Amino acid sequence: MSIASSLSVDKRDIVALEGVTKRFPGVVANDGVDLAIRPGEVHVLLGENGAGKSTLIGMLSGLQQPDEGRILVDGEPTAITSPRHALALGIGTVFQHMMLVPTLTVAENLLLGGPWWQRPKTEELEARVAEITRTLGITVRLHAKVSELSLGEQQQVEILRAMVRNTRLLILDESTSMLTPKGIEELGALMRRLVGQGLAIVFITHKLKEAAAFGDRISVLKLGRKVGEIPPERFRALGEQAIISEIVELMFGKRKDDPEAAERPVRVIHAEAAPLLQVHDLAVAPTDEAPCLSSISFDIRPGEIFGIAGIDGNGQKQLAEALAGQRATMGGSVRLEGAPIEALSVGERRERGLRYLTDDRLGEGTVGTFPVSINFFLKQVGAAPFWRKGVEQRAEIDKRAAQIVREYDVRTPSLKTPVARLSGGNIQKVLLARELAEGAKVVIFNKPTYGLDLANTLASRQRIRDTAARGLAVLLISTDLEELLSMCDRIAVISNGSLVGTVENADDARTKVGRLMIGLAA
Amino acid sequence: MSIETAPSAGATALDPTAAVATRRDIQHRLLMTLGPILAALIIAGCILLAVGVDPLAYYGFVLEKGLLSPLGIQQTLTRMAPLLFLAAGLIVAFRAGMWNLGGDGQFLLGAVTAAASAPVFVQIMPAWLALVCSFLIAMVVAMIWSLVPALLRAYQGVNEIITTLMMTFLGTSLANVLVKLVFRDPGTTVPQTRTLPVEDRLPRLFETTITSGLLLGLAAIIIVHLVMTRTAFGLKLRIVGANPRAAIHSGLGVPKLTIAVFAISAGLAGLAGAVDILGVQGNVRADWNPAYGLAVIPVVFLARMNGFAAIGFVFLLSVLSIGGESAARRLGVPNHFTLVLVSIVLIVLALAEYIDHRYNQSRRV
Numbered sequence: 001m002s003i004a005s006s007l008s009v010d011k012r013d014i015v016a017l018e019g020v021t022k023r024f025p026g027v028v029a030n031d032g033v034d035l036a037i038r039p040g041e042v043h044v045l046l047g048e049n050g051a052g053k054s055t056l057i058g059m060l061s062g063l064q065q066p067d068e069g070r071i072l073v074d075g076e077p078t079a080i081t082s083p084r085h086a087l088a089l090g091i092g093t094v095f096q097h098m099m100l101v102p103t104l105t106v107a108e109n110l111l112l113g114g115p116w117w118q119r120p121k122t123e124e125l126e127a128r129v130a131e132i133t134r135t136l137g138i139t140v141r142l143h144a145k146v147s148e149l150s151l152g153e154q155q156q157v158e159i160l161r162a163m164v165r166n167t168r169l170l171i172l173d174e175s176t177s178m179l180t181p182k183g184i185e186e187l188g189a190l191m192r193r194l195v196g197q198g199l200a201i202v203f204i205t206h207k208l209k210e211a212a213a214f215g216d217r218i219s220v221l222k223l224g225r226k227v228g229e230i231p232p233e234r235f236r237a238l239g240e241q242a243i244i245s246e247i248v249e250l251m252f253g254k255r256k257d258d259p260e261a262a263e264r265p266v267r268v269i270h271a272e273a274a275p276l277l278q279v280h281d282l283a284v285a286p287t288d289e290a291p292c293l294s295s296i297s298f299d300i301r302p303g304e305i306f307g308i309a310g311i312d313g314n315g316q317k318q319l320a321e322a323l324a325g326q327r328a329t330m331g332g333s334v335r336l337e338g339a340p341i342e343a344l345s346v347g348e349r350r351e352r353g354l355r356y357l358t359d360d361r362l363g364e365g366t367v368g369t370f371p372v373s374i375n376f377f378l379k380q381v382g383a384a385p386f387w388r389k390g391v392e393q394r395a396e397i398d399k400r401a402a403q404i405v406r407e408y409d410v411r412t413p414s415l416k417t418p419v420a421r422l423s424g425g426n427i428q429k430v431l432l433a434r435e436l437a438e439g440a441k442v443v444i445f446n447k448p449t450y451g452l453d454l455a456n457t458l459a460s461r462q463r464i465r466d467t468a469a470r471g472l473a474v475l476l477i478s479t480d481l482e483e484l485l486s487m488c489d490r491i492a493v494i495s496n497g498s499l500v501g502t503v504e505n506a507d508d509a510r511t512k513v514g515r516l517m518i519g520l521a522a
Numbered sequence: 523m524s525i526e527t528a529p530s531a532g533a534t535a536l537d538p539t540a541a542v543a544t545r546r547d548i549q550h551r552l553l554m555t556l557g558p559i560l561a562a563l564i565i566a567g568c569i570l571l572a573v574g575v576d577p578l579a580y581y582g583f584v585l586e587k588g589l590l591s592p593l594g595i596q597q598t599l600t601r602m603a604p605l606l607f608l609a610a611g612l613i614v615a616f617r618a619g620m621w622n623l624g625g626d627g628q629f630l631l632g633a634v635t636a637a638a639s640a641p642v643f644v645q646i647m648p649a650w651l652a653l654v655c656s657f658l659i660a661m662v663v664a665m666i667w668s669l670v671p672a673l674l675r676a677y678q679g680v681n682e683i684i685t686t687l688m689m690t691f692l693g694t695s696l697a698n699v700l701v702k703l704v705f706r707d708p709g710t711t712v713p714q715t716r717t718l719p720v721e722d723r724l725p726r727l728f729e730t731t732i733t734s735g736l737l738l739g740l741a742a743i744i745i746v747h748l749v750m751t752r753t754a755f756g757l758k759l760r761i762v763g764a765n766p767r768a769a770i771h772s773g774l775g776v777p778k779l780t781i782a783v784f785a786i787s788a789g790l791a792g793l794a795g796a797v798d799i800l801g802v803q804g805n806v807r808a809d810w811n812p813a814y815g816l817a818v819i820p821v822v823f824l825a826r827m828n829g830f831a832a833i834g835f836v837f838l839l840s841v842l843s844i845g846g847e848s849a850a851r852r853l854g855v856p857n858h859f860t861l862v863l864v865s866i867v868l869i870v871l872a873l874a875e876y877i878d879h880r881y882n883q884s885r886r887v
Binding site: 324325326345346347348349350356358360363364365366367368369370374378379381382387390391392 | 752753754755757758760761764765767768770771772774775
């Protein structure tokens with residue numbers, strides 16, 4: 001590792017990251033990432049949502065500070081303390097969402113951020129913009145209102161703004177997500193001209209095609225770690241198809257001496273046993289940020305782990321919430337032990353034995369300011385023996401909580417500690433303890449190891465295996481293919497809100513699931 | 523390491539340090555509360571100086587008339603009754619994360635209906651029963667008045683700050699209209715409701731002028747405090763307040779709880795109006811609006827929504843407002859200066875909190 005990082009320090013690097021780690025409460029967003037950014041190169045950062053791309057950009061643009069590791073600018077270790085500082089260092093960022101003031105003109109937007117005591121130097125700007133646009137071959141209407149421009153034009157303005165400020169490193173964060181295919185093509189051409197002028201570009205995307213088409217160098221991020229890099233020499237040697245398949249290999253492939261690799265124990269599932277959970281033709285209306293779910297059908301038998309694979313944001317969370325009763329459905333049936341539950345409330349479904357372990361541990365799984373002990377019973381408020389006639393029985397709660405803390409090895413200073421103070425792994429243990437409490441029959445795990453360190457990841461997986469071994473039905477939703485392959489009996493792939501295929505977890509499952517995930521037939 | 527490794531040993535070993543820590547914690551709390559209040563008194567004193575009033579004389583009057591003189595302290599304790607009910611209502615709402623800022627409208631409608639119904643009831647039933655019925659009517663009317671913001675918030679997610687404030691404008695106007703047009707006492711020339719005879723009002727405590735409504739108010743706020751901290755219902759409301767998404771995830775019926783919160787909060791505000799009328803005023807005059815509801819909001823924040831602390835702060839507010847009223851008459855300082863004083867206290871407290879937080883953060887790093 002140290003050899004690799006010292007090798008990566010190169011005089012030519014504008015910016016280099018060395019072993020950068022960033023943690024958020026409960027999540028490791030970046031874990032020892034090394035990255036070298038050179039002039040004249042489009043460096044593609046590829047990864048799914050939650051892979052840590054945005055955090056990395058946040059640190060480069062001065063919005064966040066790394067917890068460990070360092071950032072070198074021109075070979076010098078530099079703490080990028082603020083966005084202003086990043087700009088002064090020549091690092092300009094075009095964020096995913098437009099950061100222009102729609103009611104002002106392009107020129108006014110470009111002049112924002114100048115010293116407040118001076119009259120804006122409009123003529124100077126016009127001369128400079130004319131020079132830049134001429135060399136780049138784009139046209140920008142300086143006196144048009146931003147709200148009148150198309151999204152592609154707005155993006156050009158943002159890039160122009162970075163150029164006006166003498167940017168040497170331009171970061172484009174998911175810049176193609178809102179563009180038309182033609183706009184994407186134009187952006188690609190523009191990027192080539194910019195690097196032709198000696199600029200360094202970091203281009204963030206989760207689309208493989210764009211990465212292969214526009215990049216010189218590709219780094220693949222996966223769950224906060226950098227899992228591979230394709231350098232320019234190799235990039236040029238390979239054709240587009242070869243690059244894409246190499247990326248797929250990096251994103252979904254098995255690493256050598258992987259500590260997470262565990263032999264999947266052979267479980268005997270009685271095929272004739274009645275399914276514990278039957279989902280038939282489930283449909284959910286689309287929302288602003290999620291696709292609709294349509295005709296989702298599957299069965300899970302006792303003792304079976306059924307996996308849902310897919311790129312994040314394809315309806316996984318909506319599926320979990322619809323099953324748990326948190327989200328209204330448009331049709332279809334959900335049966336628990338043969339009895340329909342689709343009309344029941346969240347609490348009633350839980351009572352029947354359906355448990356949902358959410359992926360949003362602090363956002364909805366716990367009440368961060370409440371003590372650990374209360375969070376164990378958040379879904380049982382009012383139930384005996386912890387409440388009698390509606391009155392809290394603190395002794396009972398503490399006794400049972402202490403027992404759970406021991407049983408699940410929750411590391412907490414005390415039972416009274418606010419749960420948000422615990423590490424992600426320990427919060428997850430609180431959730432596991434709560435959802436696996438007596439009466440569970442079907443458990444939905446949504447990204448159960450997301451953002452956890454290795455030890456807690458392995459412990460959580462063991463819990464899930466034990467759950468299935470007890471004869472419960474397990475629905476395991478994960479974006480980590482490795483995880484699914486090491487645990488599931490069958491894996492379904494979700495894409496754009498529907499299940500595009502189900503694969504028995506046999507020897508060739510990896511390839512089949514991987515192909516389904518990127519939209520190819522298995 | 524789980525915490526259960528050696529609970530008893532750990533407890534005994536930690537006891538002395540823990541005691542020191544709690545004592546330091548209490549000292550810190552006291553400093554963080556009293557220090558800013560002192561600072562605020564000094565700042566307010568500067569303002570008084572600026573308008574040409576001797577601040578020492580002003581504070582002297584406030585203390586004399588609000589706290590030290592026998593009549594003053596009795597008035598102060600009497601004034602506490604409606605304020606305690608309002609504070610209790612706000613504690614429920616704020617702990618559940620809902621901003622019922624419509625206390626004044628609910629208060630006045632409760633007051634008017636109590637004032638209108640009590641004189642009628644005393645003629646047809648025993649006095650105690652008449653009072654109970656009037657209290658109930660005031661409570662129910664205030665609850666109904668909160669239904670619009672409650673339903674909008676529960677089912678449409680409409681911000682309750684706006685709706686309750688709007689409803690309070692409507693509520694105060696409606697209360698006025700009711701006094702002038704519907705419940706107007708034909709026997710007087712000034713527009714006001716019929717007056718409840720003194721002997722039919724809430725009894726006074728012992729040989730004093732203190733209303734027994736004080737005891738009702740104390741009971742209300744203590745019950746609210748216990749319900750919020752010790753019961754499943756209170757915990758559910760606190761979950762909704764602390765993390766609404768966790769409440770949905772946990773299967774709580776958030777819309778119903780929301781409506782319950784508004785009903786309880788408004789009901790207590792209505793009772794506050796009733797206790798002021800049935801205990802002290804006896805009638806409602808047109809355009810009467812003491813605006814207690816807005817004055818109590820900062821107090822509840824100062825108390826950090828703790829019922830017992832709120833009793834102390836409500837007492838302080840009462841002293842300030844009773845003392846301030848008489849000081850206003852003597853020294854020509856506007857009556858509203860009490861509110862100025864309370865808001866300076868609040869701002870200084872918030873600043874102190876912020877600085878303390880920053881200090882702790884920088885020390886940790």
